[in-house]
Amino acid sequence: MKWAEEIPREEWVRIDQVIHKYRERHGSLIPVLKEVQDICGYLPKKVQHRIAQGLHLPSSQVYGVVSFYTFFTTTPRGKYIIRVCLGTACYVKGSKQILDNLQRELKVGVGGITSDRKFSLEGVRCLGACGLAPVLVIGQETYGMVTPGKAIEIVRSYP
């Protein structure tokens, strides 16, 4: 696997710290997964095993939770995460076309990562900025009232 990169030692240390912090708390799996994902950027199998051992849970339960919630990912993400809002208000104003265009432009499917690892493309459910529909978020930057053509221009403007 191309993406199966090693997790650096200092990240393992931080992962163990997180596990230790929550070890005694009832029902703490989701917060632990969140903090660990913040450290590594994603949750590969090795990391899931470590968490399962640390919290004395079956690995299947950890994997079950990781795969259930959209917040967690088992693949690494690109440098910029492009999130296209697919909430109703944005959809009505044409966000699907934006997503289609970006898929074509970046040659990547929804949930995928470009071959140069620059962009990840994601469709999200309602960002709650319906007043600006359709909305596109790249990294921390929010773009409102985007057209399919403008979306491509915006993406191309990223170095």
Place this chain on the structure above:
Amino acid sequence: MKTYRTHLMVCAGTGCVSCGSLNLKDHLESELKNRGLSDEVKVVITGCNGFCAEGPIMVVYPEGIFYKKLTPEDVPFLVEEHFLKGRPVEKFLYTGPAVKEKVPLLKDIPFFQHQVLRALRNRGLIDAENIDEYIARDGYAALSKVLSSMTPEEVIHEVKISGLRGRGGAGFPTGLKWEEGRRYDAFPKYIICNGDEGDPGAFMDRSVLEADPHSVLEGMTIGGYALDAHQGHIYVRAEYPLAIHRLNIAIEQAKNYGLLGKDIFGSGFDFDISIYPGAGAFVCGESTALMYSLEGKRGMPRIKPPRSTEAGLWGQPTVLNNVETFANVPAILLNGGEWFASLGTGGSKGTKVFALTGTVSNVGLIEVPMGTTLRTIVYDIGGGIPEKREFKAVQIGGPSGACLPTSLLDIEVDFDSLDEAGAMMGSGGLVVMNDSTCMVDTARFFTDFSVDESCGKCVPCRVGMKVMLNILNRIVEGKGEMEDIERLKRLGQHIKETSHCGLGKTAPNPVLSTIRYFRNEYEAHIQDKQCPALVCVDLIQFRVNPEKCKMCGLCKKACPMEAITWEKKTPADINIEKCIRCRSCIQACKFGAIE
């Protein structure tokens, strides 16, 4: 306390923040300082003002002058004209879509005129990160009244008189739920606030949490007292970082003031609240699924009974209410249940907050009495449909709701009337759709959503919705058969009757309601292989009408695929092979020449 002659309320809801309102605030403060006005004019950051379409918004008090769409470049001029010379700047004032005249005062703007604020009573008036401002607006007065002079039974009685029904969608009477929760003698008990607002196109809970977090904390504490519970949890979507941030601040402040934690108001009652960010699963808005999620498990609903009031979180009696429900509670206990019940219809009392979005002029957050007609909401408050388009439908209730057509515009919106129309209140998302929206595609969109978000526990929802989606995909691709309509109806009915949880029981609603009210569109897709709204890409081809084309070349510029050929003084032409039907050219053309 220092007094200022003027207060500038700058909206810092998520919508306005994305338009740069925080930057605006910094510019305002530095400009006021440069002009030596810092001691006279104060800039306040408030929660969502509601009128998101016009952001960033600033309201000047005491006059109540409403400024819209301000940019940092406007600030020096604005400060000089208005705050030094005392002349409101006309060009930043609101202009209605119908009337050309400027409307300077907030109270005169039609968007605000028809609204009655109860759950949003502090909207745009207080700094959400300052507990003193909440207290100054009678905040925590209800809690003090409850703890010092009422028994838990009296509290529940008052809530029952008010007729308050759960604002999360299903509309279960809150008083009854509390009474049931109190009846069980198993301790500890829990109070949960459901802020997992998953409906796409809905942002009511987010706005309440961002604008007035203390009202929710106060409501939960009152609920805790009524139930004899000492621990509350707030489950908030991870997509709402600002709401989580403000809640944390609010909890911290309330604890410092002795309004949360041990021995509240010296009454001996203890109550603590913790925040739990969700991890992105729509089904976690269902109460039992949410509780499993709180326990760190997959959020899958379970079969009821037992109800969660008997065995909820960790198997203990738990009362779960929506954000807006809790926000209503302090006002009810302060003013009395009868006051609350004086507004609304027979079965639905009080007001309801809606997120009005889609193709309507005034996008934003509104609160209206129950029983207000859709027409008032769409036309009087929403300002009608922009760009000379026609109204087609309003989608209410998100993926569990329905699309209501023009003929139902005069329906009085409450729990029961919507139920009759095959819709559902839902959490309060209202998405207006104009004639460029394809109803079959809309149904497909919601079905796709439900398939994606189904937890997979029960067959009707997991498999049935998938089959419905396949049929709908076939129809929008032009491969549908006339029998498909009946198939969808039959299957939808089965899924409604046999699914475990509320998500599955309502998931077919978007399809069933569009078949009921827009059957002709299904027939057009199937029989004529046409999409009347020009949305479904497999059924349309674009071409330029040479008679309407003014040869301006804008379409060529807009086309991302270079599929349009155009030279000066000749009409444009579209290369069908290259065209990806992205509609960029339609939007760019000012003459409607692309068909």
